[in-house]
Amino acid sequence: MAYYTRIWFTVAFILALVGLTSTGAAAEKPNILFVFADDQCFETIHAFGHELIETPNLDRLVGQGMTFTQAHNQGSWTGAVCVASRTMLNTGRFLWNARKIDKQTEQERQAGRFWSEYMKGAGYDTYMTGKWHVKADAEKAFDFVTHVRPGMPKQTPQGYNRPIDGQADPWSPSDPKFGGFWEGGKHWSEVLGDDATGYLEQAAGRDKPFFMYLAFNAPHDPRQSPKEYVEKYPVEKVDVPVNFLPEYPYKDAIGCGRGLRDEKLAPFPRTPHAVKVNRQEYYAIITHMDAQVGRILDALKRSGKEKNTYIFFTADHGLAVGHHGLFGKQNLYDHSVRVPLIVVGPGVPKGEKTDAPVYLQDVMPTTLELAGVAKPDHVQFTSLMPLIRGEAKQSYDAIYGGYLSVQRSVKLDGYKLLLYPKIAKVRLYHVAEDPDEMKDLADDPRCKPVIAKLFARLLELQKETGDDVDLKSVYPKL
Numbered sequence: 084m085a086y087y088t089r090i091w092f093t094v095a096f097i098l099a100l101v102g103l104t105s106t107g108a109a110a111e112k113p114n115i116l117f118v119f120a121d122d123q124c125f126e127t128i129h130a131f132g133h134e135l136i137e138t139p140n141l142d143r144l145v146g147q148g149m150t151f152t153q154a155h156n157q158g159s160w161t162g163a164v165c166v167a168s169r170t171m172l173n174t175g176r177f178l179w180n181a182r183k184i185d186k187q188t189e190q191e192r193q194a195g196r197f198w199s200e201y202m203k204g205a206g207y208d209t210y211m212t213g214k215w216h217v218k219a220d221a222e223k224a225f226d227f228v229t230h231v232r233p234g235m236p237k238q239t240p241q242g243y244n245r246p247i248d249g250q251a252d253p254w255s256p257s258d259p260k261f262g263g264f265w266e267g268g269k270h271w272s273e274v275l276g277d278d279a280t281g282y283l284e285q286a287a288g289r290d291k292p293f294f295m296y297l298a299f300n301a302p303h304d305p306r307q308s309p310k311e312y313v314e315k316y317p318v319e320k321v322d323v324p325v326n327f328l329p330e331y332p333y334k335d336a337i338g339c340g341r342g343l344r345d346e347k348l349a350p351f352p353r354t355p356h357a358v359k360v361n362r363q364e365y366y367a368i369i370t371h372m373d374a375q376v377g378r379i380l381d382a383l384k385r386s387g388k389e390k391n392t393y394i395f396f397t398a399d400h401g402l403a404v405g406h407h408g409l410f411g412k413q414n415l416y417d418h419s420v421r422v423p424l425i426v427v428g429p430g431v432p433k434g435e436k437t438d439a440p441v442y443l444q445d446v447m448p449t450t451l452e453l454a455g456v457a458k459p460d461h462v463q464f465t466s467l468m469p470l471i472r473g474e475a476k477q478s479y480d481a482i483y484g485g486y487l488s489v490q491r492s493v494k495l496d497g498y499k500l501l502l503y504p505k506i507a508k509v510r511l512y513h514v515a516e517d518p519d520e521m522k523d524l525a526d527d528p529r530c531k532p533v534i535a536k537l538f539a540r541l542l543e544l545q546k547e548t549g550d551d552v553d554l555k556s557v558y559p560k561l
Contacts, residue, residue, distance in 0.1 A: 112206065112292040113429060114392040115450045116383060118376060119298040120369075121165060121214055121235075122412060123398035125154070125421040127302075127369050135322060137315060137370045140377035141423070144396055148427030149471055150436045154443050155420050155494075156400040157548065158485040160185075162343060163234060164412045165303075168399040169217050172444045173198045173224075175462030178485055179549030185218060196461065198447050199224045202294040205454040208286075212278040213298035225296065229278045232298075236263040236271065238305045243347045246360050256307045256364045263305040264368075270308065272301045272368075276375035280382035287386040294450070297379065301372040302402075304348060306364035308371035316366045321359040324418075326519045328408030329353050336506040338413055338489045345411025358405035365404050393428030393453055397443045407520075415484040415492040415501060416520055428453075431471055439470055439477045440494065463547070481537075483544040488552050493541040500537035504557045509534065534561060 126133055130142040131152075157178040159167035171181045174197065197219065199209045203226065211225040214232045221231045239261045241254040259265035264272070279297050286293055301308075329352035334340050341351055349357045376396070383389050399422070403409035406418040413419070422443050442465075448458055449467040458466070469475035484492035491502040497515030502508070511525040511534055524530045538561040542554065 111391055112455065113453055114292050114388050115202070115207070115294045115453065116379075116392055116394045117294070117296050117446065117450070118379065118394065118396045119213070119296070120372065120396075120398035120423075121298070121300050121303040122400065122402040123302055123369065123423060124401035124404070124418050125152070125423055126418070127366070128423055131423070135316070135320065136366045138373045140373045140380060141396065141425070143377075143380065144394065144425045144427055146434050148394070148425055148431050148433065148435075151424040151426070151439065151441050151467070151470075152436050153438050153440045153482075154397065154422050154424035154445075155440065155482050155484070156422060156443055157483055158415060158420065158490070158492075159400075159413070160487065162338070162345075162413055163216070164486075165214070165216050165234060165399045166218075168443070169215075171464075172399075172447055173217055173219075175444070175447050175459065175464055177463045177548040178483070179551070180463065183549065196459065197224055198450075199294065199296070201451055201456050201459070202454060205451075205456050207292050207294040207454065208289075209294045209296070210282050211296040211298070212282075213275050213296075214300045215298065227282070229282075230271075230274060232271065232300050235300060235303050236266075236305060236307075238263060242305045244350050245348075246357055247350050248354050248356050252360070256305070256313055256367065257310040261305070261307070264300070264307040270371070272299055272308075272372050272375045275299055276378045279375075279379045283379070283382040283386045283388070286388065292454075293388075294454075299372050299375070302365055302368040304345075306361070306368045308364070308368045312367040312371045313363065315370060316363045318356075318359050318363055321363045321366070323355045323358050323362075324404075324406045324519075326407050326521050327353070327355065327358060327405055331408040331414075333503055333506065333508060334409070336489065336503050336508065338487050339409055339411065343411060343413060345413065346409065348410050349405075353405065353408050353410075361410070362404050365402070391429065393426065393431075393450070395424075395426055395446045395450070397424045397446060398422040399443070413486060415486060415490050417499075417514065417518070420484055420492075426467060426471060437470060440479050440482045441465075441467065441470070442479075442482075445478065481540050481544060483541070483548055485548065485550055485552075491541060491550075491552065491554065493537050493544060495537050495540050496533075498533055498537060500534060500541065502541075502554065502558065504552060504554065507557050509558070509561070511537075 129138045130145040160182045209225040210227045212229045215221045216234045246252040400412045401419045444464045452466045465478040481495040499512045501510040509525045512520045
């Protein structure tokens, strides 16, 4: 544990008017523990109703706090969706506004306009370990840093285009010889668990509040985990999504064709067996990550800081893994844009769920409010605290989605409108009644008023997000 030698604290006791606890009285500034998964679909938590997957520690958080069942990512300007998601999160800007400063994020940080800089200014020790994937220097953005991971572990050639029905699988998720998450005989998720628990041990006797940014690379591919975790999910028992397709009919027009890296992980056309194997490994790495989350929660309790700590768990985006014939996250279906979002802490209702539409990046202004920081003018996302306190029923009336210039979406009043500008395609789903997005209503004449309403709201959201794609010229009759 030599890498902990740099972790030491300046001792200070910071008191402030928090003004957002259940009592509203002066109190110590709360600690912030932010746990971030990579590629985790909203459905992959046992407590959310997924009977097969084992996530006892995330279930623990669900029971201890408030779950936002309709948390979204806005999309991406790049196939590396995590870059866009994390840039939005750390700058507080909506999608295309975040893109404008993507190449200048280091200057933004130096100007004191990065999430971690605001937390520093509020008197917090800031700590980071895991996946960064933002165009800024993590070691300058945070006071204390251990491992800074790249976008993904290196995938081996054998990990793609597999498994092929009737052929021996050339790759194993548990064999260290394939590298990837396995480094020096240890899994990256376990290293992150070591880093986080080590930091919490150091923090146990200190009074200065901490902001911990713990970013797992899991469950991103290569979806590797120890053998005992894979064996929890026998292939014959693994589910195939109800919206399974051998191939998505518009995959090329929306930037999800056979050449996209994520889509190369399994063979075309998709088969139930290939989907089952990939989902087996997906569930296994999630359960393995969940075990590390449990270690972190236990270390927080041992530190004596648990009662004055807010815990946020979410992911940067979801993942298809067989939904709609897709495997990646470069699409605007719910399996790829919706994520888990759980908040635990003082005054947060226990075991409650809300279906208020929110964005995962709302975590950033929420923590600023908890830290007593006035919301900066450039931060467009909205604090979750009014929803948590029961002071508001919703933060947004509609949810925007955009991917490159080839996909746009809006969710409003229980419907989702999907637009594919490259081919002028319109798709409409009544997601309130069709959550798996299987019945396209776009050609139903009775739905024309719905499409018109959603399209008009999408045009308004384009202005808010900085989106300059001219949808009116592509869809003049909507």
